[in-house]
Amino acid sequence: MLRFLVQRLALAIPTLVIASMIIFTLQQLLPGDTATALSGEERDPEVIAFIRQKYHLDQPLPVRYALWAGGVLQGDLGESIRLQKPVIDLVIEKLPVTLELACLAMLVALVIGVPMGILSAVKRGTAADTLANGIALWGLSVPNFWLGILMILLFSVQLGWLPASGYVSPFESLSENLRSMAMPAFVLGNAIAAVMMRHTRAAMLGVLGSDYVRTARAKGVSPLRLILRHALPNAAIPIITLGALEFGQLLSGAVLTEQVFSVPGFGKLMVDAVFNRDYATVQGVVICTATTYVLLNLAADLLAAFVNPKLRRA
Amino acid sequence: MLRLFAAGLVAGIAALSPVQAQTLRFGLMEDPDALDPTLARTFTSRMVFAAMCDKLVDIGPDLKPVPQLATSWSLSEDQKTLTMTLRPGVRFHDGEKLDAAAAKYSIERHLKLPGSQRRGEIAPIDRVEVVDDLTFKIFLKTPFAPLMAQFTDRAGMMVSPKAAERLGDKFSTAPVCAGPFKFVERVPQDRIVVERFDDYWNKDQIHLKRIEFRPIPDGTVRLTNLRAGQLELLERLTPTDLPQVTRDPKLKIGSTIELGFQSIVFNPNRAGSAVADPRVRAAFDLAIDRNALNQVVFSGEFLPGNQWVSPKHPAYVKDYPLPKRDVAKAKALLAEAGIPKPSVTLTVYANNEAPQVGQVIQAMTREAGFDVKLQATDFTTALDAADKGNFDAYLYSWSGRPDPDGNTFSFLACKTPLNYARYCNPEADAALAAERATVDPAQRAEAWKHLADRVMADRPLIYLFHRKLFWAYSNKLTGFTPYPDGLVRFTGLTLN
Numbered sequence: 001m002l003r004f005l006v007q008r009l010a011l012a013i014p015t016l017v018i019a020s021m022i023i024f025t026l027q028q029l030l031p032g033d034t035a036t037a038l039s040g041e042e043r044d045p046e047v048i049a050f051i052r053q054k055y056h057l058d059q060p061l062p063v064r065y066a067l068w069a070g071g072v073l074q075g076d077l078g079e080s081i082r083l084q085k086p087v088i089d090l091v092i093e094k095l096p097v098t099l100e101l102a103c104l105a106m107l108v109a110l111v112i113g114v115p116m117g118i119l120s121a122v123k124r125g126t127a128a129d130t131l132a133n134g135i136a137l138w139g140l141s142v143p144n145f146w147l148g149i150l151m152i153l154l155f156s157v158q159l160g161w162l163p164a165s166g167y168v169s170p171f172e173s174l175s176e177n178l179r180s181m182a183m184p185a186f187v188l189g190n191a192i193a194a195v196m197m198r199h200t201r202a203a204m205l206g207v208l209g210s211d212y213v214r215t216a217r218a219k220g221v222s223p224l225r226l227i228l229r230h231a232l233p234n235a236a237i238p239i240i241t242l243g244a245l246e247f248g249q250l251l252s253g254a255v256l257t258e259q260v261f262s263v264p265g266f267g268k269l270m271v272d273a274v275f276n277r278d279y280a281t282v283q284g285v286v287i288c289t290a291t292t293y294v295l296l297n298l299a300a301d302l303l304a305a306f307v308n309p310k311l312r313r314a
Numbered sequence: 315m316l317r318l319f320a321a322g323l324v325a326g327i328a329a330l331s332p333v334q335a336q337t338l339r340f341g342l343m344e345d346p347d348a349l350d351p352t353l354a355r356t357f358t359s360r361m362v363f364a365a366m367c368d369k370l371v372d373i374g375p376d377l378k379p380v381p382q383l384a385t386s387w388s389l390s391e392d393q394k395t396l397t398m399t400l401r402p403g404v405r406f407h408d409g410e411k412l413d414a415a416a417a418k419y420s421i422e423r424h425l426k427l428p429g430s431q432r433r434g435e436i437a438p439i440d441r442v443e444v445v446d447d448l449t450f451k452i453f454l455k456t457p458f459a460p461l462m463a464q465f466t467d468r469a470g471m472m473v474s475p476k477a478a479e480r481l482g483d484k485f486s487t488a489p490v491c492a493g494p495f496k497f498v499e500r501v502p503q504d505r506i507v508v509e510r511f512d513d514y515w516n517k518d519q520i521h522l523k524r525i526e527f528r529p530i531p532d533g534t535v536r537l538t539n540l541r542a543g544q545l546e547l548l549e550r551l552t553p554t555d556l557p558q559v560t561r562d563p564k565l566k567i568g569s570t571i572e573l574g575f576q577s578i579v580f581n582p583n584r585a586g587s588a589v590a591d592p593r594v595r596a597a598f599d600l601a602i603d604r605n606a607l608n609q610v611v612f613s614g615e616f617l618p619g620n621q622w623v624s625p626k627h628p629a630y631v632k633d634y635p636l637p638k639r640d641v642a643k644a645k646a647l648l649a650e651a652g653i654p655k656p657s658v659t660l661t662v663y664a665n666n667e668a669p670q671v672g673q674v675i676q677a678m679t680r681e682a683g684f685d686v687k688l689q690a691t692d693f694t695t696a697l698d699a700a701d702k703g704n705f706d707a708y709l710y711s712w713s714g715r716p717d718p719d720g721n722t723f724s725f726l727a728c729k730t731p732l733n734y735a736r737y738c739n740p741e742a743d744a745a746l747a748a749e750r751a752t753v754d755p756a757q758r759a760e761a762w763k764h765l766a767d768r769v770m771a772d773r774p775l776i777y778l779f780h781r782k783l784f785w786a787y788s789n790k791l792t793g794f795t796p797y798p799d800g801l802v803r804f805t806g807l808t809l810n
Contacts, residue, residue, distance in 0.1 A: 030694070030695070031691075031694070032694040032697055036701065037693075037694040040355025040431050041355060041357075041732075042355070042434050042724070042732075043731040044431065044434045044731060045731055047430070082348070083348070084486055090502060093502070152535075152538050152539075152542060156538070156543075157541045157542045160543070165530065165535070166528070166544060259535065262504070262528065262530050269503060272345060275692055275693065275694065276694070277694055
């Protein structure tokens with residue numbers, strides 16, 4: 001088990017290096033540079049030259065990558081040129097927000113998606129199945145942006161129950177924090193719930209048709225126990241894998257949802273950074289996201305092994 | 315009876331004393347850049363500076379300078395020495411005195427800090443000398459008429475020398491100025507918080523306790539937040555959202571015509587480009603119906619224009635009124651140029667409105683024979699193309715400056731940074747030199763006329779319209795007055 005862990009962690013390092021190189025190079029393909037973006041309306045040539053020199057934009061690409069990578073090895077992700085703030089501070093500021101939103105959205109997705117998937121698999125072909133599928137289709141097709149605005153109009157403007165935007169730290173007030181996160185988490189979770197539901201349904205259908213389930217049923221196992229104890233653990237593996245992937249996506253920031261609810265997470269930071277050619281910020285966020293992604297995949301593998309002992313020996 | 319009396323007493327006290335603990339939440343269109351008056355470069359950061367950093371002079375409704383930190387000023391006979399006297403007893407947020415030495419420090423910082431965005435605005439300043447505690451003299455290399463107008467903006471903002479020395483180019487992380495509100499905190503992309511400064515020179519007029527600036531880029535979301543009571547004020551309301559606000563009895567609207575312009579810049583030097591021929595540019599201009607454009611895209615709320623200042627501006631050259639659309643004449647010009655079906659690529663910034671403007675122009679010019687291709691890009695890409703000369707025509711927007719020089723010089727003088735058309739004409743240069751050299755209104759008006767004579771004929775760029783800036787605010791907010799520079803004055807604002 002330990003060897004497995006070490007092997008997987010060792011593999012993560014080249015993954016991160018390659019990811020950072022790709023992003024670094026891709027950014028250079030964008031027209032213009034930080035100096036173009038930051039020179040302001042006045043576009044004073046002296047200012048442009050100064051910015052280029054200060055942030056080594058006049059150096060060749062490999063030199064700049066080396067400078068950046070050297071910093072990262074010493075725990076320095078560089079400075080956001082636009083905000084004049086260390087990137088690591090920005091990441092530390094935004095990561096908890098993004099993490100919380102991702103966890104809550106995932107919770108919404110699991111609470112809605114998994115039971116609905118089980119239900120529609122067990123009641124296959126009935127009205128309940130059709131209804132669940134209909135809801136899933138709706139969840140998949142309704143755009144986050146639109147749903148978000150509609151929810152604000154209903155719950156904030158009309159009813160006044162929830163704040164339309166803004167983020168309150170849970171350490172300041174847990175209830176306010178949850179109130180401010182409720183709508184964005186639902187909007188994000190809603191779309192994932194639909195995917196979850198479809199996958200759970202497919203996995204459950206596969207397992208429910210298998211021999212051991214039929215045997216268990218023949219032995220008189222109660223329907224509830226049959227589903228929860230016998231069928232679900234086997235069906236859970238694709239759901240866990242999917243969950244980890246979706247969670248990773250959520251961590252890279254949910255741009256539109258963050259825009260609608262003004263949640264100060266990674267998505268907004270990233271979009272602003274790309275438009276301003278704030279290379280260091282983009283790199284920093286990508287590295288952090290990639291690292292969490294790798295770790296999440298690892299966690300998913302471990303979790304799958306925990307749920308299904310057969311995988312431990314493989 | 316006693317209870318009634320007590321209730322009356324409470325109500326009376328509430329009515330008498332200005333309401334305390336007032337926090338104004340102000341929705342901005344974008345997250346401002348660095349909060350350092352010397353390095354800042356965006357319109358949005360000026361919204362925040364309006365609360366934090368007082369200027370030597372402010373701008374009046376008639377675009378003339380009025381006293382703020384400086385109470386009086388005079389220009390020497392040769393227009394090369396400006397003497398300014400500061401308001402006594404003014405303190406920076408860190409308790410430091412704002413005296414002539416501090417003013418000299420701030421102006422020199424604008425001139426010398428590496429990467430300063432202000433240097434170009436006040437470049438003709440040769441040196442600053444302290445006369446006494448409150449008086450200083452600014453010596454100019456050459457007469458420079460726009461100087462006072464520059465001091466109504468960031469170049470006139472005074473920063474605490476102590477804080478500026480301590481923080482250097484990190485001043486923006488904890489800016490210290492002499493305005494009505496002091497900096498508290500900034501969470502990028504989320505909020506900027508400022509708090510009332512108790513030693514402000516005009517503190518009796520400051521009723522708000524705190525201001526929270528909240529960047530919310532999407533116009534619809536910004537408005538929804540206002541309607542939900544999450545904001546009390548928002549800037550740059552989209553004209554198409556106006557009916558929503560007017561229908562809501564809890565909201566009000568303020569507006570002013572911008573000082574800037576919306577234009578199409580041509581690139582006549584691009585090899586093989588149809589717009590190299592002045593007749594083609596003239597035909598393009600004639601094919602556009604500015605009123606219809608305004609009606610279609612902006613519900614008729616903006617102001618059609620044809621010069622660097624709006625038709626309502628005192629410096630508008632009346633000899634060149636708004637041109638009428640003339641498709642027949644446009645076609646004749648194209649035939650004369652020998653290019654009856656010119657192909658033109660129009661670069662537009664991919665925001666909400668610019669592509670729509672592009673589409674309307676595309677449709678209008680098609681009737682004259684043009685084949686306009688639209689190229690929508692992000693802002694930096696568009697700038698990069700403009701810098702490198704990779705465009706035929708570029709839909710360009712300028713936020714405007716109080717003095718018309720700020721709308722012309724850098725665009726039309728030979729080899730200036732915003733001259734994307736690479737326009738270089740000795741007569742235009744002479745006219746620009748003339749307007750800079752004198753503060754006399756009649757002489758300047760003559761210079762503007764001379765400039766218009768050239769620019770209206772050569773058309774390195776054509777001006778299309780001037781935006782109206784709309785604010786929407788809660789009816790709890792009183793004392794709101796729109797200013798021509800598009801910035802909010804927080805003095806006198808009250809939340810009820």
